[in-house]
Amino acid sequence: QKEVEQNSGPLSVPEGAIASLNCTYSDRGSQSFFWYRQYSGKSPELIMFIYSNGDKEDGRFTAQLNKASQYVSLLIRDSQPSDSATYLCAVNYDMRFGAGTRLTVKP
């Protein structure tokens, strides 16, 4: 079992919809969780990090953490075509990455 798992997608949503990206992790002692966005041919860039159970909102992005169920999710509200990218989940400060979920937002 991989330490950090993501559905590879592709995930396709219409413009204006909510995109939901999920990530599960195997190490129950994990404390910190990160979401990165990576456009095709570019380097990953940090979107959000979350440490505590519950929700953390930043603009159109909401990270949700449930340590009991060992999953973290990223919601993108009012999805835009410019959100089309691969989204990478990472766990802990030593950054164990998932393989990423490719998101396409269709106009």
Next chain:
Amino acid sequence: DAGITQSPRHKVTETGTPVTLRCHQTENHRYMYWYRQDPGHGLRLIHYSYGVKDTDKGEVSDGYSVSRSKTEDFLLTLESATSSQTSVYFCAISEKGGYTFGSGTRLTVV
């Protein structure tokens, strides 16, 4: 902006040749990392450094070595390149609660 640059951006090399990739940062960050990214595998840690001459292995370190003789430079060397090392290589530094990545080096071993 972390001021992190990688060189070269692209390189094609032959099997069996040595290759060195360079990562340069301008803001005195202590921790630096080398990752490779391959389809279906995401980002995998090769080596990291926690100071000058202080380095350690990551999960895919076989066939790679690193050096850090100055705070600002972290070098990744493929001693004898193989086709399985064809990949995109990213350098990263730790800041702002996460990592900041360089622009990457696309390496092709033929």
